[in-house]
Amino acid sequence: MSGETTNVLEFSLxxxxxCIDIAHVDEIVDATExxxxxxxADPQTVGVVDLRGETTTIVDPTVTLDLDEDTDGRRIVVLSEFxxxxxxxxxxxxxxxxxxxxVDTSTASESTRGVxxxxxxxVVWVEPTSLV
Known part of the structure; x- marks a missing residue:
């Protein structure tokens, strides 16, 4: 599998x-609602919003990743597989x-693929399946 290229979406917390593999991303919307x-709810669940008539559960990745970050929460990345x-x-x-x-996989964990x-x-590559 050497030489394989993956598109990832880079974001900030x-x-x-x-980043996450772009294949996991359905859409990106402003968190205006x-x-x-x-x-x-589980600690990582912030709550729910109505996106285009569908109830969407919003998850805070900083909780699962155990990050001590001050976040603004201005955008929502809607995941395609959930x-x-x-x-x-x-x-x-x-x-x-x-x-x-x-990708340096020496830092890989249950929730990250590496850096x-x-x-x-x-840029830390996050596994979205571990966040939800």
Whole structure:
């Protein structure tokens, strides 16, 4: 599988940069709607919103990733493989072409695939299945 290229969506949570495989992304929307809290929900569940007539569960990835980041939560990345579930993120930056050899898997965990070095920063590749 060497030389395989994957497109990833780079986004921010606080000061950190993260990415997910673009194949997991259905759409990206502004978080303009009020999020309704759901009593007794899992800690990572922020609540629900109405996106185009569909109730969508909004998840905060900083909880699952155990990040101590101040986030704005201005955008929602709606995931394609989960029924009406979205990640609450700060901002979307770009879609990157990532070669398998660019990923440092020594830091991989249950929730991350590894890190990618981009210019003067690291981008953590997150596995969306571990966030929901």
């Amino acid at each position: 606080g000061d950190g940069r993260y 009020d999020i309704t809290s759901v009593p007794n 029924d009406a579930t979205g990640l609450l993120i700060d901002d979307v930056h770009q879609v990157l072409d990532v070669e398998e050899s660019d 990618i070095r981009r210019d003067d920063r690291f």
